[in-house]
Amino acid sequence: MMIQEPVPEFVPPQQEAALWHAYRSSGDLNCRDLLLDRYLPFARMLAAIAYRQRYGDEAEFDDYLHFAAVALIEAMETFDPGREVPFTAFAAWRIRGGISDGVASYSDKQRQLQAQRRLAQRIDSLAEDEAEPSVRQAFAQLATVAVGLALGMLLEDSGMVEPDESMHFIAPAYHPIELEQLRRRIHVHVDRLPEREARLVKYHYFHGLRFDEVAELFEISKGRVSQLHKQALERLRHLLNQESLQTLEY
Structure with a gap:
């Protein structure tokens, strides 16, 4: 065919x-x-x-x-x-x-290293730079990283640049309907982010560009990309929380 x-x-x-x-x-x-x-x-x-x-x-x-x-x-x-x-x-x-x-030219080892690099970049961007964090700060930081990584996994596994039926094969059929709905809500909220943050999220999660490649496109440092990444995920979390509160009010 x-x-x-x-x-x-x-x-x-x-x-x-x-x-x-x-x-x-x-x-x-x-x-x-x-x-x-x-x-x-x-x-x-x-x-x-x-x-x-x-x-x-x-x-x-x-x-x-x-x-x-x-x-x-x-x-x-x-x-x-x-x-x-x-x-x-x-x-x-x-x-x-x-x-x-x-x-x-790919190998299983390269695939694992690439996945580790992606994960390390995201953890670095989400972790706070505290010299001696208290126990409470440490738990708060851990929670921020965990939520950020969870949002990142949902974004990366969304299969959505456009809500196109032809891309649905990427998401396994056994995923619950609720998870698919959450992905779609996140996709809507990405478009509500400031322009540069939205571009970063789409370039990195939807189109597979690494932080260093996004940095070249934006003509900024890789560290600045990490900062924008953290801001974007925190803003997405805030938008989702707001949406949940509004739903409860109704």
Whole structure:
């Protein structure tokens, strides 16, 4: 059966051409971000197709997603809009190649190390920098880290950049309906975050970019990305708490 090529949300050709021209001629980072936001779901869909067609379990979906996102960014840096070739056609084979090369060079040890690095980054961003915390502070810090990691797991396992039925295979069928509803609520609240925090959450959890790669895109330090990550998860927790209180009032 032939698999239909995923197509990004329609944008008028003149508007997309203007974005590419502004990015290429002046390095306008806002135009780059708009283009990246437009095509990251495209890269994610290609990662999903490759994951469904995999022959082994050397790498997890998060790894496929990361390879696809990195290949997309590299394609954006080398794309020449003056050649009048659609960017999707230019980028698709590079993304597939990036996924293929990444998976081929992967091993179980690398997968475990990558998962450990992701977890360590998130713990570091959530942990408070206290020289000698009291017992109460230590428990409060532990609770913050635990809640932050739980939110992170829900975000990472959401399978949602857009609420697209084609992505549902990523979430195991045995997940309770309540858990799926919670994921959708979190997805809604992500869009209520300040713009940079929302971008960070989507780039890191939904599109598989590491903190150092987000730092390069934002042109800030990796430490600042960690701070934004902590702020975003704390804000999400606050929004969920507010929502729960409002529900109880009714």
